[in-house]
Amino acid sequence: MTTTDVPDVPDVPHEPRDRRAWLREHSELGVSVLLLALGALVLTDALTMDVEITQRGPIGPKTVPVAVGIGLLVVAVLLAIDVLRGGRGEAEGGEDIDLSEPADWRTVLLLAGVFLATAVLIEPVGFPIAGALLFWGSAYALGSRHLDRDPLIAAALSVVTYELFNNLLGVPLPGGPLMGVL
Numbered sequence: 001m002t003t004t005d006v007p008d009v010p011d012v013p014h015e016p017r018d019r020r021a022w023l024r025e026h027s028e029l030g031v032s033v034l035l036l037a038l039g040a041l042v043l044t045d046a047l048t049m050d051v052e053i054t055q056r057g058p059i060g061p062k063t064v065p066v067a068v069g070i071g072l073l074v075v076a077v078l079l080a081i082d083v084l085r086g087g088r089g090e091a092e093g094g095e096d097i098d099l100s101e102p103a104d105w106r107t108v109l110l111l112a113g114v115f116l117a118t119a120v121l122i123e124p125v126g127f128p129i130a131g132a133l134l135f136w137g138s139a140y141a142l143g144s145r146h147l148d149r150d151p152l153i154a155a156a157l158s159v160v161t162y163e164l165f166n167n168l169l170g171v172p173l174p175g176g177p178l179m180g181v182l
Helices: 016-025 028-047 063-084 105-125 127-141 150-168
Strands: none
Touching (some): 028 063, 127 150
16 A cells, blocks of 8 residues: 555544644634524524514514624624635734733733723713713823813813714713703
8 A cells, every 4th residue: 555545534532632733723612602602692682572562563672683693693693604614814914013022911910990980980980081081091091191171182082072972873871960050
């Protein structure tokens, strides 16, 4: 028997090392599992929603969540099929991240602190003040050091956002001590 007569043996992972290599090559399946779980969660929540009072026609509050849940499930299945057939995602060509540099934990922790402070302060001080702190703190954490200009821009953005949501869109935000002023 020559080397050309040897039948091809499919690559089946037998050892744990081969299994890890197979999982690494098919890591996009993790995204598929995440989408599947998210779709199931959205569908479960939408189908158990009590909407008898708000239902005013054939299309009600359940329609969009059910459509989104079904869409997530379909995309999850299609992605899994594509990955198992050998499809692979390509790396972003325009990404300018230097993977040899360590993560900037100072910025991450500053942003997390700003978001946490906003969540704690939004009810007692209202959105205009908490939002201004959010916008200014985020700009500072991301590197802006214009201490004379940034708080003014943050305050203006916060008030405009509050007015837009509260008065134009009808989404009530807590006004805090500025409720009578704005």
